[in-house]
Amino acid sequence: MFAATFLWIALLQYVWLGVQRAEPYPALILPGFPAHCPGCLLETGEPSTKEPELIVRFADGRTQRVPMDTVLPPGPSVRLIAFSAAFTDGSFASNPDARAWLRSRIDQRFPGQPVSGLDIVWRTATYPAADASSVEYGPPKTVHVDLGGAQ
Known part of the structure; x- marks a missing residue:
């Protein structure tokens, strides 16, 4: 008797869920987790990521x-996540401490060479196939960081 009652309750929940399009809480079934974000892997079926390209600008005009x-020490793959979280938008460029830290990291790589700035070029890379040569890039977004005044 208990099993039959349990099955009827579960069946009624599924019927009610189909009509209401919502998950009663608490329930005997777990809620679904649909992707409601444009460009997500679950919506597009194609993985994509933001890839940074760093270009150092020197005082003599060279790049x-x-x-x-060069900016982050070697480490596991979370480097990209940390870099993306810190440097995707240009808000850090107005922070003198952040600019000084960037300059110190770049000065370690290029000692004795006067650095005037850093450009971080972000591009969205989409991988429509498993073949690495079929990467499609979206339009770039460049974050310019003036390092001339950061000491």
Whole structure:
């Protein structure tokens, strides 16, 4: 008798869920977790990520592309997450302490060479196939950081 009652309650929940399109709480079934974010893997079926490219600007006008570990020390794959969280928007560029820290990291890489700035070029990379050569890049967004005044 208990099993039959339990099954009827579960069945009624599924019927009610189908009509209401909402999950009663607490319930015998767990709520679903649909992706409601544009560009998410669950919506598009194609993985994508933001990739940074760092370009150091020197006082004499030269530029040089450098790897991300120029700014962050080598480490596990969470480096990209940490870098993205800190440097995606330009808000850090107005913070003198952040600029001084960036300058100190770049000065370690290029001792004795006067650095005037850093450009962080963010591009969205989409991987439509498992083949790495089929990467599609979206339009870049550049964050300019003036390091001339940060000492």
